[in-house]
Amino acid sequence: MTRSGPARPGGAVAHTSGSAARAAGTDVLVTGAGPVGLTAALELRRQGVACRIVDRLPARLPYAKAVGVQPRTLEVWDRMGVVRAALEAAVPMRGQYVYVDGAERARYDLALPPEVPYGFAALPQYETERLLEEALARHGTRIERGTVLDAFEQDPDGVTARLTDATGTREELRASYLVGCDGAHSTVRKGLGLSFEGGAFPEEYMLGDVEVDWDLPEGYGLRATHLDGTGAVDDVLVCIPLPGRRRYRMSMRVPPELSAPAPGTADGVAHGLDGARAPGLADIQAVLDRLSPQRTTASALRWASVFRISHRIVDRYGEGRVFVAGDAAHIHPPTGAQGMNTGIQDAYNLAWKLALAVGGRASDGLLASYDAERRPVGEEVVGRTVRHAAAGGVQADPEDPATLMLREAQLLVGYRGGPVVDPPGDGPGPAPGDRAPDCGGLAGPIAAYPVRLFDVLRDRPTVLLLYGTGYGSGGAAGRDELAAAAWRVTGGRVDVCAILPPDTPHGTGPLPAYRDTAGEFAARYATAGDRPTAFVVRPDGHLGARLPDPDPARLTTHLTRVFAAPAAAGSNEAGPAV
Secondary structure (H helix, E strand, O other): OOOOOOOOOOOOOOOOOOHHHHHEEEEEHHHHHHHHHHHHHHHHHHHOOOOOEEEEOOOOOOOOOHHHHHHHHHHHHHOOOOOHHHHHEEEEEEEEEEEOEEEEEEEEEEOOOOOOOOOOOOHHHHHHHHHHHHHHHOOOEEEEEEEEEEEEEEEEEEEEEEEEEOOOOEEEEEEEEEOOOOOOOOOOHHHHOOOOEEEEOOEEEEEEEEOOOOOOOOOOOEEEEEEEEOOOOOEEEEEEEEOOEEEEEEEEOOOOOHHHOOOOOOOOOOOEEEOOOOOOOHHHHHHHHOOOOOOOOOOOEEEEEEOEEEEEOOOOEEOOOOOEOHHHHHHOOOOOOOHHOOOOHHHHHHHHHHHHHOOOOOOOOHHHHHHHHHHHHHHHHHHHHHHHHHHHHHHHHOHHHHHHHHHHHOOOOOOOOOOOOOOOOOOOOOOOOEEEEOOOOOEEEOOOOOOOOHHHHHHEEEEEEEEOOOOOOOOOOOHHHHHHHHHHHOOOEEEEEEEOOOOOOOOOOHHHHHHHOOOOHHHOOOOOOOOOOEEEEEEOEEEEEEEEOOHHHHHHHHHHEEEOOOHHHHHHOOOOOO
């Protein structure tokens, strides 16, 4: 990435890929190549970190397990440069019809405020894995299939992992860090001795990927239930649209003839697919005959399976140099499509922090902030999805519909009061720890078209946005002075951009500048007129700081929450740009 502006400290950033990364050593080992592990590996490679990713499976599973993609995940993929591929492969999720005892009870539309750049989408998990795997391969890293993590040990300087590959060859690998994205039965979680408290739902369910010939509106899901004499649900059908003509992933309760006791597992966790029992098309058709709002025939069964649901969460998301993410850290009902999306954001939160640590630029508390920020999110998601599952879906939530929709879209996830963000302050607008909202209408001095703020942030590390006028007077330091302070304390690992009020000329200063032509930035960020205000946007798209009338000392105080001082980094002066 080429950056312009005043002279920056530090040398060029080296990006290593493929066999060169192997020869240079492994900074991070990722176990598990589902959406969560692939997100972690891809973001690490984008930051130039030497990374290996292993998975015990010989190939991707062709199952549409996790299918809902939340708007916040699409924003993460935008920053990572993979959102276009996802949008082209997915189908929109526009809403859901709810039927009870054959009568339509409600239609819910998945509507979000116009400033939110992405809506809800449905994409089979194997497609999510494909697009992330292809992006990872473009960075020179491929999944090591059929490879098992047998055990690991850590010490103050790194992690020693023992692996067995598909040929039975054993390897002892030395890495700086280990990230366990290896699912509900995680070897990494067990090796760390983390607790995994929770319980299991007694019901068994079955999944099927089929086509039907009804004429329900495209893009809408279906939830149909039957109530017994006491008003309790005794039969349920949930259908989520998939890419293809009238294709759905359907879930329903297992009929008695397919039911079986919970299988015994070494860790006591009964969660996920049971490949030993596969429902047939007739089993799915029987449920449709009972619960479908229209007479319809199922066909083209691609796959089916029985599955069980548990709800559990670890007592901590890592220890020392070893971390867990996704199902290795939290499992819960699929209600509202929260699990995969929460795991992807676990991985994204962790990866940029690991990249700084590998480069010798992480503050002492940065890696510990992963648990501080993400475990409360996991606890909230587990509790909410269990509540929704017991109450018959997200619609049973008492929140007002607009807030409920934002929460389900994961747009309200934030880290206010966290250890590496500034205190929230008292003013309006997004506070430190909040998601940095998008806006449109930003115009540069050359391009004849406006862009969105997310276009400016895409494929960038930490970004310092300097809004307003009057820099160098009225108590605010000059823009160049602030940029120089940011680069000095981070070793050049911050991009700096000016956001100018609508009538301000671009000028010929050294910093990239965008004019807020329609005042959307000022509105979304609740700035006070043209008052100088600095916003630090973290690599994961959350605000780290909001500084009215900024000065180098206050900016430095914030940045040292995240970045180690250059003098402490020693020989890592030219580490990964994050």
